[in-house]
Amino acid sequence: MNVVTLSAATFQTPSVEYRQLLPMLIVFGVALLGVLVEAFMGRTARQHVQLVLAVGGLVAAFVAVVGLAGHYGVAVMGAVAIDGPALFLQGTILVLAVPAVLAMAEPSLDRGGVFTSAGSSVPGSEHERVLTATGVTQTEVFPLTMFAIGGMLLFPAANDLLTMFVALEVLSLPLYLLCGLSRRRRLLSQEASLKYFLLGAFSSAFFLYGIALLYGYAGTVRLSGIAAAVSNGSGSDTLLVVGTALLAVGLLFKVGAAPFHSWTPDVYQGAPTPVTGFMAACTKVAAFGALMRVFYVGLGGLVWEWQPLIWAIAILTMVVGSVIAITQTDVKRMLAYSSIAHAGFILTGMVATDTVDARTGEILGVSSVLFYLLAYGFTTIGAFAVVTLVRDAGGEATHLSQWAGLAKRSPLVAAVFTLFLAAFAGIPLTSGFTGKFAVFSAAIAGGATPLVIVGVVMSAVAAFFYFRVVVLMFFSAPAPDGPAVAVPSALTTMTIALSAGVTVLLGVWPTQVLDLAAQASQFVR
Amino acid sequence: MNPMNYVYLSALLFSIGAAGVLLRRNAIVVFMSVELMLNATNLTFVAFARMHGNLDGQVIAFFVMVVAAAEVVVGLAIIMTIFRARRSASVDGANLLKY
Numbered sequence A: 001m002n003v004v005t006l007s008a009a010t011f012q013t014p015s016v017e018y019r020q021l022l023p024m025l026i027v028f029g030v031a032l033l034g035v036l037v038e039a040f041m042g043r044t045a046r047q048h049v050q051l052v053l054a055v056g057g058l059v060a061a062f063v064a065v066v067g068l069a070g071h072y073g074v075a076v077m078g079a080v081a082i083d084g085p086a087l088f089l090q091g092t093i094l095v096l097a098v099p100a101v102l103a104m105a106e107p108s109l110d111r112g113g114v115f116t117s118a119g120s121s122v123p124g125s126e127h128e129r130v131l132t133a134t135g136v137t138q139t140e141v142f143p144l145t146m147f148a149i150g151g152m153l154l155f156p157a158a159n160d161l162l163t164m165f166v167a168l169e170v171l172s173l174p175l176y177l178l179c180g181l182s183r184r185r186r187l188l189s190q191e192a193s194l195k196y197f198l199l200g201a202f203s204s205a206f207f208l209y210g211i212a213l214l215y216g217y218a219g220t221v222r223l224s225g226i227a228a229a230v231s232n233g234s235g236s237d238t239l240l241v242v243g244t245a246l247l248a249v250g251l252l253f254k255v256g257a258a259p260f261h262s263w264t265p266d267v268y269q270g271a272p273t274p275v276t277g278f279m280a281a282c283t284k285v286a287a288f289g290a291l292m293r294v295f296y297v298g299l300g301g302l303v304w305e306w307q308p309l310i311w312a313i314a315i316l317t318m319v320v321g322s323v324i325a326i327t328q329t330d331v332k333r334m335l336a337y338s339s340i341a342h343a344g345f346i347l348t349g350m351v352a353t354d355t356v357d358a359r360t361g362e363i364l365g366v367s368s369v370l371f372y373l374l375a376y377g378f379t380t381i382g383a384f385a386v387v388t389l390v391r392d393a394g395g396e397a398t399h400l401s402q403w404a405g406l407a408k409r410s411p412l413v414a415a416v417f418t419l420f421l422a423a424f425a426g427i428p429l430t431s432g433f434t435g436k437f438a439v440f441s442a443a444i445a446g447g448a449t450p451l452v453i454v455g456v457v458m459s460a461v462a463a464f465f466y467f468r469v470v471v472l473m474f475f476s477a478p479a480p481d482g483p484a485v486a487v488p489s490a491l492t493t494m495t496i497a498l499s500a501g502v503t504v505l506l507g508v509w510p511t512q513v514l515d516l517a518a519q520a521s522q523f524v525r
Numbered sequence B: 001m002n003p004m005n006y007v008y009l010s011a012l013l014f015s016i017g018a019a020g021v022l023l024r025r026n027a028i029v030v031f032m033s034v035e036l037m038l039n040a041t042n043l044t045f046v047a048f049a050r051m052h053g054n055l056d057g058q059v060i061a062f063f064v065m066v067v068a069a070a071e072v073v074v075g076l077a078i079i080m081t082i083f084r085a086r087r088s089a090s091v092d093g094a095n096l097l098k099y
Helices: A018-040 A043-067 A084-104 A126-134 A141-157 A161-179 A186-218 A223-232 A237-255 A263-270 A273-298 A300-326 A331-350 A364-387 A411-425 A431-445 A449-475 A490-508 A511-519 B004-023 B027-052 B056-086
Strands: A073-075 A080-082 A390-392
Touching (some): A018 A073, A018 A080, A043 A084, A043 A141, A080 A084, A084 A364, A084 A490, A141 A161, A141 A273, A161 B056, A186 A223, A186 A237, A186 A263, A186 B004, A186 B027, A223 A273, A237 A273, A237 A300, A300 A331, A331 A449, A411 A490, A431 A449
């Protein structure tokens, strides 16, 4: 039996490379500043100061990420990896967060903003009515969003499982709260928040138990140490296999893959729509980054064991997402199932683990997923921003029947939404086509042809329900008391314009970004 | 005593917690079951730290306690708002979102 000896010599002062952590430090710093602004600033200026602070922080962090481009190594004693995929995903999260935050700050669609005046007020109470009448609004959503973004930046860069767990909680806890703060339909919003919280906590407990078993197997939680223990094959296989499975449950829950997808439709429908867009895009980016790092770096030696599992989950996810989406009657719920189907498409690309392009040395599985995440993120944020515009007296009109004949009321909004749906369906000249082409060709190169066949069939099924909405918008008569299309302020307009622009740009001229993703496809080991 | 017994005990506690999450109806009790799962994990970490003879597991246990405390803050806030709006903390009552 080993006895733990405590002596001064075994402790060394950790070195912290602040320069390499700068993007995360900026975002967390801005989040803390946001808390101070919320506490001490007068109520009139607060909203504007918070928005400027948040967007400024995101831009500064993005500049810091660009400044680190090409870096390949580990920081903080190996706890954080700053390599191609980490930097690409951090940049992706930051550029996606800017339009998402702009949509959250939208002041004019709902009087007083998207979010409730005070999260603590009971829906329908006198207290809430007074707050609404006086126009007092808390702005804690901005610091909460920044904390979530900080966690998302750390999640795909975490090089040991403890850091990864802490990052998972830092990104999740603010999201649980953000889900419950809608101004309209508070009961639905709070229910979404409760469901997300209980299921999220349940899944992170599984994630943590998986870490514990892998620690028991390898004696360390560092991914490189686990990889070394796997190649030695010295420990107990039971601990390794059960630990890997439990870890995968936690990560696949965050990704929204079947059979761990059941929270997605409820939470996406109940949460305030700008938050849904933010969650659907940025959480997915961060979670896929972490999933790839765990499976490629830590468990790369075990690829023959986990690859069939990912195959099965990818097929199940694509089928469940595409087929159940057909029966949906709510736009947000339909987009939620579509996001589940897209998680399946992305998993298809992930299967091509060790397929290396002989000419450039790019790892096709990684680079195609990186590109897909960027393309899909912008389309999602844009689509949910369009959903906030279609309104009736009760707030957003999300039932599909209410969208009938929308093109007669606003041809522009209907056309933009059609563009986003076409990108989801993977029609050429949109970013969705380039992304799907990249992941499917990577999967074929990796020998996963059956998976690609399922993927193509499911894309066709998905195209059916996307174009059903298009037909509904353009070729149905509008209901006489149907919803109107509200004119948003410059903020939501910018969000939609930016998303639509990137969606077209990445479809017509994707070379630059594809090259960037190819260069960034090498994980540090 | 063989430290592996603590690992078996923690697996048992973890399973009791997981069963509690799935079977109980009150959101507070469900949440307590999640906390039981996290604490069972802590026991696993400490037992494995003893078996491997390094301190990593013990340090991780502290991190988990801090994270669990943060989770309590967020979780109780959410359950409180739900309770004030509905006068009930039953997870069966939260059934507006479906299909």
